[in-house]
C-alpha cells in the first residue's frame with residue numbers, strides 16, 4: 151500500500167486541519183517515565199555515532215539552514231539514543247544586556263530534544279517541556295547541549311537535556327525534562343499552513359527526509 155506521504159504527494163492540501171485542537175485540559179503527564187516504560191531502541195538505520203543529523207526542515211527556527219532568523223543548531227548522533235549539539239549565543243538572542251534570553255535557551259533545548267527522533271526513526275512533537283535556568287548565559291557563549299531518551303511508554307517519549315558552558319564537561323547552565331508524543335506525518339500535513347506544506351512537498355530533499363520516518367519496523 152502506498153505510504154501516507156506518497157498518497158499526499160501531488161494531491162493539493164485543501165484545508166488546515168484542526169484535529170488536535172480542542173479545549174484541552176492541562177496536561178497531567180509527569181516528566182519522568184512510569185515504571186512500565188521501556189528502554190528506547192536505536193533504529194538499525196540510525197545515523198552513525200558522531201554523524202551530523204542535518205535539518206528536518208530547512209525553514210525550522212531551531213535547525214533550518216535556510217532560516218535567517220534561526221538558531222542554526224547542528225546536532226550529532228550519539229552512541230545510544232542520545233545526541234549532542236552546540237549553540238552559540240549571538241547578540242540577536244539577548245534578553246537582558248549581554249545575556250541570552252531564557253526562551254531562546256529553551257528553544258535550543260527543545261530543538262536538541264526534538265532531534266532524538268532521528269535515532270529511533272520516529273516523528274515526535276513536544277508535549278511538555280520543563281526548563282531549569284541554572285546560570286546566566288552571556289552572549290558569545292557556546293552552549294554544549296546533550297540530550298537523551300530516558301524511556302518510552304506507548305507514544306510518549308521521555309527525554310532530558312543539559313546545556314553546559316565552557317566545554318562539553320563544563321558546568322550546567324540550563325537543563326530540561328520533556329515528554330514528546332509520537333505522531334504520523336499527517337500531523338504536519340493536516341495542521342500546517344497550506345503554502346508551506348505545498349512548498350515542502352515539492353522539495354525532493356524534504357520528502358526524502360519525511361519518508362525516512364515512515365518505516366519504523
Ligand SMILES: CCCCCCCCCCCCCCCC(=O)SCCNC(=O)CCNC(=O)[C@H](O)C(C)(C)COP(=O)(O)OP(=O)(O)OC[C@H]1O[C@@H](n2cnc3c(N)ncnc32)[C@H](O)[C@@H]1OP(=O)(O)O
Nearest residue numbers: 170177179206261264275276277278304329331338350360
Ligand atoms: C512534508 C512535511 C514533513 C515534516 C517532517 C517533520 C519531521 C520532524 C519534525 C520534528 C519537529 C521537532 C521540532 C522541535 C520540537 C517542537 O517544537 S514540536 C512543536 C511544538 N509541539 C506541538 O506543536 C504539539 C502540539 N500538540 C499536539 O499536536 C497534540 O496535543 C499532540 C501532542 C499530538 C497529542 O495529541 P494526540 O495525538 O491527540 O494525543 P492523545 O492521543 O490525546 O495522547 C497520547 C498520549 O500522549 C499523552 N499526551 C498528549 N498530549 C500531551 C502533552 N501535551 N504532554 C504530555 N503528554 C501528552 C496523553 O496523555 C496520552 O498518554 P497515554 O494515555 O497513552 O498514557
